[in-house]
Amino acid sequence: MQISKRFLVKLMYLGFRYHGVQKQSHFNTIQAQFEKALENVLKGNAFKTRFSSRTDALVSSLESYALVMCEKEMSLEDLTLGLGKLPADIKIIDIKNVSDKFSLQENILSKTYHYSFSCGDEVMHPFVAPHMAHYREKLDITLMEKGAKIFQGKHNFKNYSHKPRSTWSFEREIITSALEPYQSLSIYAPKEAYIFKVTSKGFLRGQMRLMMGSLLRLGLHEMSLSDLEHSLKGGDENFVKWLAPSSGLLLVNTQLK
Secondary structure, three states: OOEEEEEEEEEEEOHHHOOOOOOOOOOOOHHHHHHHHHHOOOOOOOEEEEEOOOOOOOOEEEEEEEEEEEEEEEEHHHHHHHHOOOOOOEEEEEEEEEOOOOOOHHHEEEEEEEEEEEEOOOOOOHHHOOOOEEEOOOOOHHHHHHHHHHOOEEEEOHHHOOOOOOOOOOEEEEEEEEEEEOOOOOOOOOOOEEEEEEEEOOOOOOHHHHHHHHHHHHHOOOOOHHHHHHHOEOOOOOOOOOOOOHHHEEEEEEEEO
16 A cells, blocks of 8 residues: 655546636635545545646646645545546546655646637537637638747747736746647537647746737737737737637646656
8 A cells, every 4th residue: 555645646627617727715616626525535634735737717638737745644545536536527647656845846847738719600519619719700820820930939928928927937938839720520620720739838827828819819910920029028018918718728738757
């Protein structure tokens, strides 16, 4: 029987019923459900949880991590039993023991997000709504593809942070950034659909949705490629922030050391 005080939990979830990851009063969240399941098995054993990402309301994840930190030692088998009672839209992929000095944030190498959307007159099937945003306007996809590439590299993303704080560091490095056609075998998938794929070590609050918002403005010819390049040089009081809907956003991968 494996006993430890800290456990690394790999999980996935469908976020459409949840108000994001972080625990909040009066809202149903991933962390709230996670800790509710733990309370049933960790009776008398105080604990804390930390998550690798604090995704927004409605956002889903194919691969995330949670760190469970217990006051007293417990068995891996008991923890696995407790988390087995989570709702069906939260699935545990793996659980393992880690040392008492293990830090989740310090071990994150990268995160990959996909933002899926369709555009045009075609009415999107309701079954696709939890995973894809729809825009009735005709978008200039070729221009948006060029814009997506501009995000790649090191930039100042202050204009791409929701409610930024002065104490934050706004420089981020985007490892990959591309806009590609959406490919799916689903009979419900719309014909004209695309995915904005971005990989980075870390994202600011709302960064991915704000980046998508700028690509949408680019596709509507409300801004130019030079405007997009300028927006990555720091704070601009005149910059128009467009926060794209959260339902199209998916955390695809979290890479650890």
